[in-house]
Amino acid sequence: xxxxxxxxxxxxxxxxxxxxxxxGGFGGDTDPQSxxxxxxxxxLAVFLLxxxxxxxxxxxxxxxxxxxSVTGFNRYFKKNPFINEDNLVEVNNKFKQxxxxxxxxxxxYMLNRDRQPSEYINSTTCIDQPTRSSAYKNxxxxxxxxxxxxxxxxxxxxxxxxxxxxxxxxxxxxxASAGETIGYFEGLLEVLMMPLFYTFIGLFVTTxxxxxxxxxxxxxxxxxxxxxxxxxxxxxxxxxxxxxEVLFTPREIREAIPVLQEYLEKRALQEQKEAEEAEMNTNxxxxxxxxxxxxxxxxxxxxxxxxxxxxxxFKRGITERINSKExxxxxxxxxxxxxxxxxxxxxxxxxxxxxxxxxxLNATSVKIEANxxxxxxxxxxxxxxxxxxxxxxxxxxFEKQQAEMEQDVASLTAxxxxxxxxxxxxxxxxxxxxxxxxxxxxxxxxQAQQEPxxxxxxxxxxxxxxxxxxxxxxxxxxxADIKAKQEYxxxxxxxxxxxxxxxxxxxxxxxYFNTPEFRQRVSDKKKRRKFEDFDDxxxxxxxxxxxxxxxxxxxxxDNRDEQLKTEENELLSKLREVNKQNSEYSDEIEKxxxxxxxxxxxxxxxxxxxxxxxxxxxxxxxxxxxxxNDLANSIDNTIKTVEGEAEENKPNEEVSETxxxxxxxxxxEEPKAEPKKKTSLQGLLDSAKKLKK
Numbered sequence: 291x292x293x294x295x296x297x298x299x300x301x302x303x304x305x306x307x308x309x310x311x312x313x314g315g316f317g318g319d320t321d322p323q324s325x326x327x328x329x330x331x332x333x334l335a336v337f338l339l340x341x342x343x344x345x346x347x348x349x350x351x352x353x354x355x356x357x358x359s360v361t362g363f364n365r366y367f368k369k370n371p372f373i374n375e376d377n378l379v380e381v382n383n384k385f386k387q388x389x390x391x392x393x394x395x396x397x398x399y400m401l402n403r404d405r406q407p408s409e410y411i412n413s414t415t416c417i418d419q420p421t422r423s424s425a426y427k428n429x430x431x432x433x434x435x436x437x438x439x440x441x442x443x444x445x446x447x448x449x450x451x452x453x454x455x456x457x458x459x460x461x462x463x464x465x466a467s468a469g470e471t472i473g474y475f476e477g478l479l480e481v482l483m484m485p486l487f488y489t490f491i492g493l494f495v496t497t498x499x500x501x502x503x504x505x506x507x508x509x510x511x512x513x514x515x516x517x518x519x520x521x522x523x524x525x526x527x528x529x530x531x532x533x534x535e536v537l538f539t540p541r542e543i544r545e546a547i548p549v550l551q552e553y554l555e556k557r558a559l560q561e562q563k564e565a566e567e568a569e570m571n572t573n574x575x576x577x578x579x580x581x582x583x584x585x586x587x588x589x590x591x592x593x594x595x596x597x598x599x600x601x602x603x604f605k606r607g608i609t610e611r612i613n614s615k616e617x618x619x620x621x622x623x624x625x626x627x628x629x630x631x632x633x634x635x636x637x638x639x640x641x642x643x644x645x646x647x648x649x650x651l652n653a654t655s656v657k658i659e660a661n662x663x664x665x666x667x668x669x670x671x672x673x674x675x676x677x678x679x680x681x682x683x684x685x686x687x688f689e690k691q692q693a694e695m696e697q698d699v700a701s702l703t704a705x706x707x708x709x710x711x712x713x714x715x716x717x718x719x720x721x722x723x724x725x726x727x728x729x730x731x732x733x734x735x736x737q738a739q740q741e742p743x744x745x746x747x748x749x750x751x752x753x754x755x756x757x758x759x760x761x762x763x764x765x766x767x768x769x770a771d772i773k774a775k776q777e778y779x780x781x782x783x784x785x786x787x788x789x790x791x792x793x794x795x796x797x798x799x800x801x802y803f804n805t806p807e808f809r810q811r812v813s814d815k816k817k818r819r820k821f822e823d824f825d826d827x828x829x830x831x832x833x834x835x836x837x838x839x840x841x842x843x844x845x846x847x848d849n850r851d852e853q854l855k856t857e858e859n860e861l862l863s864k865l866r867e868v869n870k871q872n873s874e875y876s877d878e879i880e881k882x883x884x885x886x887x888x889x890x891x892x893x894x895x896x897x898x899x900x901x902x903x904x905x906x907x908x909x910x911x912x913x914x915x916x917x918x919n920d921l922a923n924s925i926d927n928t929i930k931t932v933e934g935e936a937e938e939n940k941p942n943e944e945v946s947e948t949x950x951x952x953x954x955x956x957x958x959e960e961p962k963a964e965p966k967k968k969t970s971l972q973g974l975l976d977s978a979k980k981l982k983k
Contacts, residue, residue: 326451330484333444337488340436341495344429348499351425352389353506356416359388360513367520372527381524382536391420399525400537401552407525408518417514426506430499437492441485448481590724594717601713605706612702619695626688633681640674 348354363384373381385396392411399410647667654660802808 326448326480329444329447329451333440333447333484333488337436337440337491340440341433344433344436348426348429351429352391352420353426353510355389356392357506357510357513359392360510360517364513364516364520367517367524371520371523373524374527375529378529378532379536382532386539389420392416397537400532401556407521411518411521413511413514417510426499426503430496430503433499434492434496437488437496441488441492444488445481445485448484586724586727590720593720597713597717601709604709608702608706612699615695615699615702619692619699622688622691622695626684629681629684629688633677633684636677637674640670640677644670644674 366381366384370377385393388396395411395415396407399405399407402410644667647663647670651660651663651667654663
């Protein structure tokens with residue numbers, strides 16, 4: 291079994307080699323290396339030529355040409371944003387050079403002009419539909435096909451030149467050495483290099499083309515969107531009439547392209563319609579005499595009668611056409627009814643025949659007769675089907691004709707309504723013109739009559755306006771005065787509050803002077819000074835006479851304490867008098883406040899009692915200042931007296947026990963002084979001075 295397989299393989303390889311040798315025999319004695327070079331040059335030239343042709347075709351595809359055209363229009367519309375009589379021919383010449391789809395869409399818009407340009411020239415019409423069978427994709431496939439074809443042919447011819455000749459340098463026949471076998475594989479490698487290289491280049495070019503395709507479509511959609519926007523803006527100023535010779539090329543006019551043919555048919559229908567209307571308008575209408583009502587009214591009535599007669603004539607003609615259409619519809623309906631009756635009659639006969647054949651087929655037992663009956667039954671069945679097809683065809687035609695007739699009737703009815711609306715608009719416009727003239731004359735007469743009255747009213751209004759301005763200024767001045775006096779009153783109230791605070795502080799000082807704490811502090815201070823002086827004298831002078839003098843001074847100090855108490859009582863009596871005066875002053879302040887409250891309730895007359903209030907406040911303020919000065923002077927005098935006596939007297943505290951006079955070196959026991967309190971006399975005096983300031 292293995293020997294048989296080996297034998298078949300050897301035969302197959304031998305046959306293939308014989309084929310290559312036979313093909314290589316055409317090359318004669320050509321060197322294999324030269325043959326490979328020829329194959330290389332020819333295949334490379336064919337491959338490069340195919341790639342170049344594909345690139346040229348890509349540049350001339352619909353997508354590329356459309357992108358270049360749209361980009362050029364965008365640049366043009368940026369410089370010239372509007373289409374007018376100056377650049378109309380130039381723009382149309384540019385549109386004659388664009389791809390056919392875009393040019394036909396532009397021509398269709400120019401012929402109709404009933405919608406925006408973007409509704410005729412849009413991405414669906416100019417990009418999506420034409421690029422369904424894209425030449426760009428076909429070219430990419432063509433590049434791949436050329437790559438495969440060149441690679442295969444290069445491989446085949448390389449194998450022919452390498453292995454075709456029996457005596458070439460790559461041969462590895464019978465008795466070949468190891469070096470010859472290695473040369474055999476080197477030849478195979480040389481043959482495979484170029485097809486692989488072509489395959490790689492072809493795949494690379496195909497990939498690049500596909501990437502460029504997506505980028506090209508993205509740029510195309512973006513530029514086309516900008517083109518639609520620019521075109522809508524530019525066509526807003528386009529002239530109303532454009533000659534079709536400007537719009538179409540001479541070749542298109544000669545060939546009568548469908549768009550031009552449609553335009554010419556529409557133009558012919560429009561001219562025919564205008565001719566019919568002109569013929570209808572040239573008919574002689576009835577003459578009416580409206581001269582007695584005046585020229586303007588006569589013209590209005592003549593126009594109304596003329597428009598009415600035109601409308602009724604037009605309606606009469608259209609109504610006749612509608613009646614003829616309805617008669618045709620009736621005739622079609624009648625013919626279709628006959629067709630329906632004939633179909634029902636024939637169908638009934640066929641059904642009866644089929645029922646009879648079915649009965650005969652069930653009754654017979656002869657096979658030949660049964661086959662004959664089946665054949666006739668099939669014929670009747672086919673006849674029934676044909677009748678149904680014919681009826682359906684007739685029904686479809688009838689419905690189509692009926693729909694066309696109904697559409698024509700609807701269009702004629704719409705023409706009547708449109709004509710009626712046009713007549714109404716014309717007559718309303720005429721009536722407005724007439725009314726404007728009449729009312730203009732009436733207004734002129736009324737203005738002439740009312741002119742003196744209007745002038746008088748204007749003068750009165752000017753006088754009233756001047757008085758209003760004066761009153762406004764007066765009110766503004768009064769408001770300013772009221773505001774100033776209110777500020778002055780607030781200032782006086784603040785001064786009164788300050789005075790009351792000062793009086794309260796003085797009362798606090800007075801109360802402090804009456805406290806036993808103040809008296810105790812003064813006494814403690816005197817005693818402390820006495821003890822300090824006594825200690826100093828004891829250190830310097832230790833003799834007995836000095837002690838006697840100190841004791842005498844203590845006695846005199848006690849006498850002075852009594853005198854100080856007397857002066858203090860006098861000061862307290864003065865403070866009581868001042869307090870009494872302050873109480874009287876506070877009563878007066880309360881009276882002033884009550885008076886101000888009453889006057890604030892009578893704010894409607896704010897300046898009635900303002901002078902009296904100011905006088906009372908000034909008087910009260912003056913009395914307050916005098917009382918305050920008296921109180922301050924009395925306090926100053928008392929403070930000065932107390933300070934002078936305190937400086938003159940330096941008392942010491944009483945000594946509980948004394949030693950005999952003979953013992954000079956013995957010391958007198960000193961009583962312990964009371965601890966200082968937080969509030970001293972000097973601090974109280976400083977507070978009084980600050981209050982005075």
